Amino acid sequence: MRAIQSICLMFMMMLVSYAAPAAESGSTTLTGEGWTIETQGDRGRLTIKHERLGTILREVRLNLEANGAVQEMPQWKAEVTGPLVHTSSSRGETKQWTPESGITGRLLVEVLDLKVAGKAGTYDVVALPNWRSATATKDLSLSRQLGLEPGEKYVVFDFWNQALLGVVSDRISVEVKGHDTRVLLVHRLLSRPQLIGTSRHITGAYSIEDLAWNEKTNTLQGRSETVPGADYTLFFHLPPGTPPTVNVTATAGGNPLTVRQERTGDLLSVTFKSQQSPVAWQAKFFGEKKP
Numbered sequence: 386m387r388a389i390q391s392i393c394l395m396f397m398m399m400l401v402s403y404a405a406p407a408a409e410s411g412s413t414t415l416t417g418e419g420w421t422i423e424t425q426g427d428r429g430r431l432t433i434k435h436e437r438l439g440t441i442l443r444e445v446r447l448n449l450e451a452n453g454a455v456q457e458m459p460q461w462k463a464e465v466t467g468p469l470v471h472t473s474s475s476r477g478e479t480k481q482w483t484p485e486s487g488i489t490g491r492l493l494v495e496v497l498d499l500k501v502a503g504k505a506g507t508y509d510v511v512a513l514p515n516w517r518s519a520t521a522t523k524d525l526s527l528s529r530q531l532g533l534e535p536g537e538k539y540v541v542f543d544f545w546n547q548a549l550l551g552v553v554s555d556r557i558s559v560e561v562k563g564h565d566t567r568v569l570l571v572h573r574l575l576s577r578p579q580l581i582g583t584s585r586h587i588t589g590a591y592s593i594e595d596l597a598w599n600e601k602t603n604t605l606q607g608r609s610e611t612v613p614g615a616d617y618t619l620f621f622h623l624p625p626g627t628p629p630t631v632n633v634t635a636t637a638g639g640n641p642l643t644v645r646q647e648r649t650g651d652l653l654s655v656t657f658k659s660q661q662s663p664v665a666w667q668a669k670f671f672g673e674k675k676p
Contacts, residue, residue, distance in 0.1 A: 440500045443532055495523075498531050505580065505590035508572040509533070510544075515561035524558045527571065538574040540622045542581045543567060544589070549581075549622065549652040578605050578627055578653070578670060584618035585611065592617075594663060603628060606667035611659030621653040621668065630672040638662045 415422040419436040430444040497512040509531050513523040528535040541550040541557055545568055550557065552574055561567050570582050570589050580596060582589040596607040611617045631653065635642040637660035644666075645656045655668065 439502060443498050443500065444530070496525065496530055499588065501588055501590050503590050503593070504596050505583075505593040506572065506596065508570060508581075508589075510588050511569045511571060512566050513559065513561055513569070514566040515563060518563040520560055520562050522558055523561050523567070524556065525569075527553070527555050527557070531571065533571070533573075540572045540574050540579070540581055542570040542572075542589075542620060542622075544570060544582060544587055547582075547584070547618075547620065547654070549620075549650065572622070574622075574624065576624060576626070577603075578621050578623050578668065580605065580607070580619060581622045582620040583609070584616070584620075584656075585609075603670040604667055605670075606665070608663050608665050610663050613659050613661045615659045616656055617659045617664070618654055618656040619666070621655070623648075623651050623653055628670040628672045631668050631670050633666065633668045635664050635666040637664045 413422075413424045421434045421436075423432040423434070424430065425444075431442060432440065432444055433442040434440050494514065497514070499510040499512075501508050501510060511525065511531065513525065515521045515523070525531075527533040527539060533539065535555060538552050538554055540552055542548070543550050543559075545566075550559070550569070557569075559567050559569070568587055572579060572581050577598060577600075579598075580589075580593070583592055585592045592609045592611060594608040594610055596605075598605050605621070607619075609617065609619070631646070633644050633646050633655050635644050635655075635657045642657045642660070642664065647654045647656075653668070655666070657664065657666075
């Protein structure tokens, strides 16, 4: 169930499917209603872009499960088959490309990469689904599979488990239970405290209306749109050298809110009750820095 939920949440604003296997190699490009689907038949890769949303999927690899075995699809192309299917969403009508295949089996997406660039920052939301019953180890290369800069360091946050997986340079391995999905938020490591996720939305970006760092006062501040009545949690990564003491405040409509904070290693969690109006919050770090 969580595998399906993760994928649906990542694409709740659109409905796009893809790709039919093909015997020939080469590239195929489809455009329509602001969407662009690019395939690289000789490499078996798929990229989906939108004129407003940017890159949705980048060089996704498809596998085919048939007759009890899984094999990579080396050659395929995208095509529109039959009438376009219309679906309703909060942002209006969108188009759907439907899969057609002459092979008996299922198309299995091994990595989904959503590129986020907004008020919450610029980072990747990566889904690693396990379509099988047994627990599987998933190996992820940030440079090869996500297109991130090799040699850079990145903070990896596990959304469903609300856990910091650590700082990595390129490769990370995680275990995924059968018929489950691990969703990782991958941020470029900063030398100061940074927001790496929220509890409201899988992308970590949906509720963030504003975010800023004040270097002079060592303060990270922002504004969040929350769902009234529910707990809302912000997750921050604290790199080495962060001042040991933090004072967190939150207000809504000028009224102060009760704030709970918890630190586990380099992860700081800040929780308060959601409000009808946007919540302004700030975390000020002070005290002698640790070496």
